[in-house]
Amino acid sequence: MARREFHPEDHPFGVSVGRLVNRLAALPGVGRKSAERLANHLVSCSAAEALELANAIKDVKDRVKRCQKCFNLTDSELCPICRDPRRDQTVVCVVEQPKDVTSLEAAGVFTGTYHVLGGRIAPLEGIHPGDLTIEALLKRIRDDNVKELVMATNPTLEGDGTALFISNRLEGQPVNVTRLARGIATGSVLEFANREMLADALRGRQAF
């Protein structure tokens, strides 16, 4: 469904509110009516509350970058998970996107570390192995003596293909490649799985 164009100057509260509504309506999953409600809240809440949100947005743009080790998002050199001495550096869970780290962390059963590929191999979209962080992963496996690689790419054709590609690159090396148990329905995406499904999938991970 095409999104209708609204001109901020036509808003009954004036152009400032009209612009804010347009910006909010551009966010994923926020429709025109939700954007109006959020804008109303931001107009009528305390200045401190609104400015804290505005500053939090600026702050992530200024400070958030990629972890030097695992390519997760972070506001320091290494992400909080790579920095944590309690996390096992020799067990690495491979995911497509940073949001998958958030989902798996919410399950709360994984004590290893992550590696964020930055996508999946999709030749039809022009995404090749060289566009992902696969070489950095292979180097990390050697340097850190990684014992287990848990494949947690999305259970789709391309996600499975990416896991298989990495698995093939590791043949003959002393690393145990596993993948998430198929508690997750093929064709769905990790982001929308609930934490129970993800916890089951992590506990029941299988030899690849």
Next chain:
Amino acid sequence: MARREFHPEDHPFGVSVGRLVNRLAALPGVGRKSAERLANHLVSCSAAEALELANAIKDVKDRVKRCQKCFNLTDSELCPICRDPRRDQTVVCVVEQPKDVTSLEAAGVFTGTYHVLGGRIAPLEGIHPGDLTIEALLKRIRDDNVKELVMATNPTLEGDGTALFISNRLEGQPVNVTRLARGIATGSVLEFANREMLADALRGRQAF
């Protein structure tokens, strides 16, 4: 349901993203999972897009105030509706909140102006006629020779009571008091009515 407390420093992307997620989750109608998705979008979208949203929020807090005439929200002395020479200043629609103006404007059938009361009379909550903009409305009716007052308070006990109170204050004056047709279900609130229901209600307004 009580909202669980999350510590921003526990977020897998670090404290900057954690803080942003907490701020977003504090908005009305935004749960923890939506807040994560919005934060992910804001982290990965262009800096320009994110900063435009941050600046739009700051802008409304700096610039938006009450219209001097109708108490609607605006970023200038008079709101866009009071400034518009095509709007009939002698037909005034009385609403509780600025968001009701937005809803009625979306219906697109009303060519008069508005008056925002700032709430409804609710003695049990300590809200008395003096807390609303009723005196300013009465003055405006005299000064502008208002011919028709369309009561569009919410169709609740207190909204109806507020409309009745204003109507009683106008007895003997040459102003025709009407109210929205009851196309809107008693007990509901204007904000969630769709534009068709509101358009019908405006067209079929009845003598009060």
